Amino acid sequence: MIDEVRFSGSxxxxxxxxxxxxxxxxxxxxxxxxxDIINSDTSSVELAxxxxxxxxxxxxxxxxxxxxx
Numbered sequence: 505m506i507d508e509v510r511f512s513g514s515x516x517x518x519x520x521x522x523x524x525x526x527x528x529x530x531x532x533x534x535x536x537x538x539x540d541i542i543n544s545d546t547s548s549v550e551l552a553x554x555x556x557x558x559x560x561x562x563x564x565x566x567x568x569x570x571x572x573x
Contacts, residue, residue: 506548
């Protein structure tokens, strides 16, 4: 979805629920949605991880702890 917004611009998506939620989530984390997300060179996967507060990294850390025990 981020790539779609990058390609088409945000105007067609402003009223979409998912767009509003992603934008709001970014703002809660202190990110400027347009500058830090849409206009960045970061990949969509990396941005998704950031928006979701890095769940894959957290899962790997949890697994590492279980394996060490």
